[in-house]
Structure formats: C-alpha cells, structure tokens
Amino acid sequence: DGGITQSPKYLFRKEGQNVTLSCEQNLNHDAMYWYRQDPGQGLRLIYYSQIVNDFQKGDIAEGYSVSREKKESFPLTVTSAQKNPTAFYLCASQTTSSGSYNEQFFGPGTRLTVL
Amino acid sequence: AQSVTQLDSHVSVSEGTPVLLRCNYSSSYSPSLFWYVQHPNKGLQLLLKYTSAATLVKGINGFEAEFKKSETSFHLTKPSAHMSDAAEYFCVVSEWGGGNKLTFGTGTQLKVEL
Numbered sequence: 001d002g003g004i005t006q007s008p009k010y011l012f013r014k015e016g017q018n019v020t021l022s023c024e025q026n027l028n029h030d031a032m033y034w035y036r037q038d039p040g041q042g043l044r045l046i047y048y049s050q051i052v053n054d055f056q057k058g059d060i061a062e063g064y065s066v067s068r069e070k071k072e073s074f075p076l077t078v079t080s081a082q083k084n085p086t087a088f089y090l091c092a093s094q095t096t097s098s099g100s101y102n103e104q105f106f107g108p109g110t111r112l113t114v115l
Numbered sequence: 116a117q118s119v120t121q122l123d124s125h126v127s128v129s130e131g132t133p134v135l136l137r138c139n140y141s142s143s144y145s146p147s148l149f150w151y152v153q154h155p156n157k158g159l160q161l162l163l164k165y166t167s168a169a170t171l172v173k174g175i176n177g178f179e180a181e182f183k184k185s186e187t188s189f190h191l192t193k194p195s196a197h198m199s200d201a202a203e204y205f206c207v208v209s210e211w212g213g214g215n216k217l218t219f220g221t222g223t224q225l226k227v228e229l
Binding site (some may be wrong): 004006040041042043044045047058088090092103104105106107108109111 | 124141149151156157158159160162164205216217219221222
C-alpha cells in the first residue's frame with residue numbers, strides 16, 4: 001500500500017528539548033517537503049529536498065533542521081531554538097518529472113505540543 | 116512571485132444545495148493550480164488540479180473548478196453538498212522552478228447543515 005507515513009501522530013515536548021518527527025514514503029518520489037500548519041494561516045514551508053543528500057530552507061526554517069540520507073526518509077528536528085513549536089506538521093512528497101504539474105502527496109501529520 | 120487568495124474563510128451551506136469556494140491567484144508564469152481538502156487532524160487530499168489541458172477541471176467526489184485566466188480565478192464548485200463535504204479546503208498555486216514549491220491559500224472552512 002503506497003503512501004506517506006508520519007510518526008508519531010501526537011508528540012509532547014518540554015521546553016528546551018529537541019524532538020524529531022519521522023516521515024517515510026514508499027512512492028519512489030525524489031522530492032520531499034515539510035510544512036507547518038497553524039490555524040487560519042494555511043501551510044508554510046519549512047524545508048524541502050529534491051534529491052538525496054541535498055535540502056533547502058523554506059520560508060520558516062529557523063529553529064528546524066532536516067536530513068535526507070535516504071530517498072524514502074526525510075526526518076525533521078524541532079530544536080529548542082524554535083520559539084513557538086506547537087503546531088501541526090505535515091510531510092509531503094512529489095515526483096519531479098513533467099515539470100510543475102505534479103501534485104504533492106501528504107502524510108497524515110504530527111501534532112506537536114510544547115508543555 | 117506567486118500568491119493565492121481564498122476570498123472566504125468560512126462558508127455554510129445546506130445539504131443538497133450548491134457549493135462555491137472562491138480562489139484568486141497571482142503568478143508570473145503559467146501556473147499549476149490545485150484544490151486540496153483536509154478533514155480534522157488529517158493530511159491533505161488532492162481534489163483536482165489544473166494543468167492547462169482544459170479550463171474546466173473535474174475532480175473527485177463531484178467537485179469541479181474552472182480556470183479563468185482573465186479573472187485570475189480558480190473557483191471550486193459542487194452542485195449538491197453532502198454532509199461528508201464538511202472540511203477545510205485549500206487553493207494552491209505552483210510555478211515551475213524554485214523546487215516546485217506550492218503556495219497555499221489560508222483555507223476555507225466548509226460547514227454543511229441539515
């Protein structure tokens with residue numbers, strides 16, 4: 001069953017802790033993305049990667065880090081430097097063939113709450 | 116630079132009546148346009164996409180959208196709302212280059228009443 005999995009579904013963090021959100025895809029997509037969703041603000045891009053071992057900052061990268069060691073995996077670390085990390089985090093993937101007409105496929109999301 | 120504006124943050128309809136969710140876009144080049152739906156605490160699911168092949172695009176669950184270049188609009192419609200349509204809907208624009216980045220609207224919450 002092809003798709004994108006994110007874990008955990010819910011995550012609680014104490015202030016000052018780093019946490020890592022998992023994202024795995026078996027769609028054989030080259031590109032992967034991390035978004036943050038806050039109420040009334042739509043989705044904002046944190047980081048993206050178009051190929052293994054390469055990634056770029058999105059619009060709100062401060063306080064986050066990523067790695068792309070395998071095509072299937074794109075974990076996101078929320079560091080203690082992120083001042084307001086409570087949000088819903090969505091991972092997506094996309095094939096890079098055929099230009100810009102390709103949709104992104106989304107995982108089910110991880111809800112992070114800072115206690 | 117690309118942008119998208121969803122003109123209504125909340126829309127309420129009665130079951131069985133038509134749905135109209137409005138979206139205007141701005142793009143320097145020929146854009147790709149998408150509508151996604153999100154149910155509470157879930158990921159986003161693609162409803163339909165515009166790829167320049169046809170201006171009237173049909174999607175899943177009876178939704179369709181019409182690309183109007185002169186009006187820079189891509190409104191989402193459905194002839195008859197169902198209770199299961201209650202969700203948040205996002206209009207999205209993409210331009211080739213720059214990593215195939217998507218720009219999302221702020222969303223429209225659709226409420227369907229009996």
